[in-house]
Amino acid sequence: MVKELIIDSAPDSGVTIALLQDKQLVELNTEQVNNNYAVGDIYLGRIKKIMPGLNAAFVDVGYSKDAFLHYLDLGPQVQTLIKLTKIVKNGGVKEKLLTSLNLEKDINKSGKISEILSRNMLLPVQIAKEPISTKGPRLSSDLSIAGRFVVLVPFSDVVSISKKIKTGSERNRLKKIVEGIKPKNFGIIIRTVSEGKGVAEIEKDILDLVSKWEKFVKRLQVAEPTNKVLGEMDRTSTILRDLLTDEFTHIHVNDSLIFEETRSYIHDISPDLERIVKYYKHKEPIFEHFGVEKQIKSAFGKTVNLHGGAYLVIEHTEALHVVDVNSGNRTANKENQEENALMVNKEAAKEIARQLRLRDMGGIVVVDFIDMHKAPNRKELFEYLKQCMKDDRAKHTILPPSKFGLVQITRQRVRPEMNIVTNEKCPACDGTGEIRASIVLMDDIESNLNYILNEQNEQGVTLCVHPYIEAYIKKGFLSKRIKWFFKYNKWIKVKSIGSYYLTEFHFLNNKDEEIKL
Known part of the structure; x- marks a missing residue:
């Protein structure tokens, strides 16, 4: 590839x-x-409201709407983060690493947020979701700093490895390398891309991330509430x-x-x-x-055409996205109707996987595939869709087809959906839905021609028009162009442009530059 x-x-x-x-x-x-609010950015937030009913808090990070922080997003070591913040803000930090810091106990997974946070408390928080629609950012205080090969997780000693690295010997090799490098009280997540990499590359990545953590602690000491403390890369x-x-x-x-x-x-x-x-x-x-x-124009919009003649209809609501698969002009006789449905559905599945990545569609996606009566075909489609989506970096879950033939997909949404308007304003009517009467077209052309030749005294004028209008101007022995020659004593070139709409016209000078009217 x-x-x-x-x-x-x-x-x-x-x-x-x-x-x-x-x-x-x-x-x-x-x-x-x-x-200003990208996923991964770390801010010094101020707790504005505690909402016991939601078991969540609203946090001021400088956005027009307060950001949302749920209890489950606090992280098990949030008490240690709160302690570190107080020490740093009071100027008591002696080192930027966590070697001498005593970690607090993990919080209770089923606890109450009011037991941990209080109004006006300062807490470093990380953007988990960018502001979407009318909602403010979604936050997490379970901080992490991502690198190329690893992710650095403070207040932990756990080394975890991507599940996509399957080989046992490689997993053991990477774990030994990381355990010999990582600082105390820092956990490491080993990313898939680290497979096969050497000690030097992984060590450099870890040291770069440790350097970023040191920068974070230094900035935290002087940061004001709602300030960005550490930014994610562009x-x-x-x-x-x-x-x-x-x-x-x-x-x-x-x-x-x-x-x-x-x-x-x-x-x-x-x-x-x-x-x-x-x-x-x-x-x-x-x-x-x-x-x-060209691909952007053809891929975005309500209807997406597929190569075989089938097409997708994509609709968006506040709660979910709906994709309808249509066979279009694909026809099949009764004998191979099931095979044809499977073929169209697999082609659609490949395009749907691409559309989810392309538009960054998140939340719930419901796909209405063409009905198939045979269970093996439905299973084959399900496995094929999972295969098509394996390269999608966003976390997603695909459910098998329901008895109604619907496939449900949930996909992680961390930023607003990519939305590109593919329709263009009509150049003929300028979006009004109405154009000038064609009967006065020649009057407009002659009026402008008279001004150009007599007032501006242009030489070598070329009139550019639609091919139909060119044929009309040149038609007959006493054509419009012949009449213009006798009237102005100058020969007017007429050029047809196939891309012009019917009533569009422009004048060019002898340097082929458009004459502005």
Whole structure:
């Protein structure tokens, strides 16, 4: 599988990152210029309200709406975090690591939040979900700092390994490496990408994360309530950290600053791949050059067409997303109707897995596949859908088809869904639904032509129109163009443009530049 990353930077819309697999768009990430609340950022929050009925608290982190912190998101060592915060804020911290800090007991899993937190208390919290719709951020005080190969977890001594690393010998090797490096009172989660990596690479990653923790403690000492204490990397670096493998062949960037930052970051984490970072210099927009823009227009919207003639209808509600699979113009006789349904459903399953990643759809997704009567076919579809979604980094659960043929999917939602408007404003009516009467079209053209030739005294004028209008102007022995020649004593070129709408026209000068009217 060939992977490419296309990074488009625009002053107004921020940075848009497209991930292509075998030239097909599978992920689209946008980093807004004004997005101050990214997943992974750590803030010094102030507890505003304790809600015993919800067993949760509302926390002020500077957002317009207070953020939500549930008891189950406090983390087992929240008491130690509260103690550390008090020590640091009082200036009593002697070291930035946790070597001499005595850890508190884990909190009761079924306890009450009012027993742990109180109003106006200061507590470092991490963004677990960005603000979505009318809701504020979702928080966690179970802090962690993610690296390329490992995740650093303070107030713990546990070393855990990704379940995707299957080999027992490799799991033991990685665990021994990490246990020999990690500082006291820090736990480590070994990520899948660390499989096969050497001691030096893993050690460097752990030391980088420990350095970030030290920076966090230093900043916490002077931080004011609602201040960001430690920021997650930008989206570009985060994607590179999580996805970069030897399968990547090109990374194209159209901004010189991001190009240098990306190249420098890749040099630090994987020097062998630094050569794949390319600076895009062409005048054509980068997404159009690599075919991303066309894929965006075809992939987003209510209806998504599939190659075989079938199509998906995707509807969104406040509570869930609904996907309906339609066979379209795919026809089949009674003998192979079941096979045809399975074929269409599998094609749809592959596209649905792509759409979930592409749009970053989260929450509950209900898919209405085409009915299949044979149990083995339903099982085959279920297994195929799970296989298609195995590369999805968001946590997800897929339930087998119900007796109504519905498949339910829950997918982790940590940021607002990607929503791109694919409909464009009609250039003929400017969105009003009405156009100028065609009967006065020639009057408009002649009026503008008279102004250009007599008032502006332009030479070598070319009229660009729709092909039908060009045929009308040139029609007959005494055509409009002949009449114009006798009237103005100048020959007017008429050029047909197939992409023009019927009543659209423009004038060009002898340098092929449009004459502004």
